[in-house]
Amino acid sequence: MASKNKKLNLKDKYQYLTRDMAWEPTYEKHEDIYPDESFEGIKIINWDQWEDPFRLTMDTYWKYQAEKEKKLYAIFDAFAQNNGQQNITDARYVNALKLFLSGISPVEYAAYQGYARVGRQFSGAGARVACQMQAIDELRHAQTQQHAMSHYNKHFNGLHDASYQHDRVWFLSVPKSFFDDARSAGPFEFLTAISFSFEYVLTNLLFVPFMSGAAYNGDMATVTFGFSAQSDEARHMTLGLEVIKFILEQHEDNVPIIQKWIDKWFWRGFRLLSLVGMMMDYMLPNKVMSWAEAWEMYYEQSGGALFKDLERYGIRPPKYQDVANAAKNHSSHQTWATFYQYSQATNFHTWMPQEEEMAWLSEKYPETFDKYYRDRFEHWDKEQKEGNRFYNNTLPQLCQVCQIPTIMTEKDDPTVFSHRQIKHEGERYHFCSDGCCDIFKNEPEKYIQAWMPVHQIYQGNCGGADVATVVEKYYHIVPGVDNMEYIGSPDHQRWLDIKGLKPLSASRDKTAAA
């Protein structure tokens, strides 16, 4: 079959191997096959203009991914066989993993579900294929995380019931509501929220802290998982950037819709990352860098370059970016202080930083740590050493949108809460900030539905009339084992045992919360 045509280049060949397998239906209506594509108001004139981000055919995907999995599981096996958990700097580090497994891993799975869904919904076959590949990648992450943590779960507490807790525990509604929000949105918002805002703009602020944290603290299993997963993330990032530019280029009517979503999802993502900030600054025995430094590098610099690039579409940087940038010097301290005092209800331990760590914090936060936070922490440390470890016996007010306790402060005055409230259809709703309040105002009918953990406890929907019962029976947090102060905990005792150090005396007080 002689052909005078030219041999296809990589780009065109890939199109034949993907989108060309699709066709315009004639026996069924286009809108019946793709029912969710237009309700968001996004206009796509020509899907042919979609540029495939990474051009992986399935056979190549299988080949490369299998190679990665082989290496990864060899490390998991070696880690388990050699009791690698004994090589970490200090068992306090494991609490970062508890936060990760209960907070992040379930949303990796939720991302799988979300991408599987949108991988069917778009009428552009190129976009569908890219989304399906991301779906199966996210399944990979969810499952390799279960496997990476499996050995830790056998040797430390707080890891044993992560998914169950994700559905119920108060602070885990922060990541859960984030992903529920994205998944319950339409397909274009889902991609803007996750592919663009989360997987492109903010991803480094999630993964680099955790994975570098693992590397700096001797956690071979997590480092290997992290870097292996990150090579998938590079594909996801490229999809995120491609998607946003494609939508913006398709029709000028899309620009204000996208801008609104960028504003919303930047803010929700930034709030979600408070948990990571606290992890970086307070939970890692060996520090990687400060949260402020990470934010400066991975958002202010990288994000700056990105939004400069998007200017030509009429997109501006996210609203309240200035508030987020200012918060980098406060967020981790405020968040840690909160978790410290509510640690009777967390599946991980908390503790006060010791002198050397406080010196590091002073150095990294020269304008804020000594001025606003050191005194409180020194006081709590003293109390703990005297046997009066502080636990807060009230329940916190949560922000209706981000669901974090409303502990954040005004951009220009860190001694004043940035609490906002509005009335909607006869009910009063509370917010941590203008950022969250604006999100509510745009879609009140959505956010009034939220399953607010503290309200649910007070309404009697969490299995008990007192916090201790809720924690044990509803949250499946084993009291005195999974929760509360690190010093004197079973994890701590076991660590001393592993290191051949003297066990703590039996009279060491662990003041229980009521």
Next chain:
Amino acid sequence: MSVEIKTTSVEPIRNTYSAIARRFGDKPATRYQEASFDLAATTNFHYRPLWDPKRTLNDPTRTALRMEDWYSVTDPRQFFYGAYVGNRAKMQEAAESSFAFCDKRNLLTRLPEETQKQLLRLLVPFRHVALGANMNNSKIAGDSTATTVSQMHMFAATDHLGMGQYLTRIALLLDGSTGTALDESKTYWMDDELWQPLRKLVEGTLVIDDWFEITLVQNVLLDGLMYPLVYDRMDAWFGEQGAETVSMLTEFHRDWYKESLRWTNAMIKTVVAESDSNREQVQSWIDQWEPMVYEALKPIAQATTGLDVLDELRAELSVRLKKVGLQSTGVQA
């Protein structure tokens, strides 16, 4: 610093995750178990989907079927992600060798013009059916609730994409990688009378709402007739036309189909055994769709193997379904 590691401190303090222990007992778990059970959220969802406000996220009512526990549907292959890609990587290595060999030796371009045209008209358009299968399985992966069910369908989705890509590459071998063969092949799919019943059927599957109905129609009824027809019987027929080389390039499909029987059979068996109402619902779907699938494949069989072959395969499908308590119109062989 020398550290004396006492034996007690290396003893594990638990055997597995609590959810796994609740299901399988307090003992070490397999990787398949840890990866596949109770990861998905089940309660306390925050917002109703804008695209389906009558239901929640992860809602089990996206199918009419009811199971006490959807996790009782498991994968006999025990595929979680790692096991899946490992398996497929081996398969693709063999396929890659075959394609490279054919390419190097010009085994396809050496075929008579008429035979090449037959391949473009009678084999390559199945790549479009593959895309329909890919779309359907992606929807099922998103709509089904238990990971044990969902992931099997995600893997099927990517499998069909891969198999469609292999068919595409057959055409690219035929036209020196210019795309002209694919352009021609697509015209058959769109306009040739031979393909219209099947294209109509595939488009019909793309508007089914109930995810179990989709898996039944796509993965059991359609694949159940189509794969034996195309990759066994038509494969033999192509051989008779002088195109036995092509068999090398579809070995993946044959291996794939044989493997797929394991999980699809296990799935329908479990679901149908659960209750009379499940069985009746599945049976009513079979009554509706199986004849349509047969009719859709008829012209292709008539143009190649002959209709009696399709009738044989229809009877075999009937026997297969009977094993799990279901019936279909099978001409008794």
Next chain:
Amino acid sequence: MSQKVFMAFQDNDNARYLLEAIVKDNPEAEVQHSPAMIRITAEKRLVINRETMEETLGRDWEVQEMLLEVISIGGNVDEDDDHFIISWS
């Protein structure tokens, strides 16, 4: 305003070749080493050429192979048979 592009990849055996090729083709790039990770930044553009990689490695190399090592990317991606470019406009 400075617009940096960056790429981070795993610090393993393959990395040294990648690093060598990148530094050769992007003399202005900055290299940072962290535990298990190498990060390369440049002003507005970073390119990996297949030809340079093949010279460095001493074997045939496909651009897509770098997917095995990459951790993160900042910038627009342009990938084809011969190169991988990260850039801001």
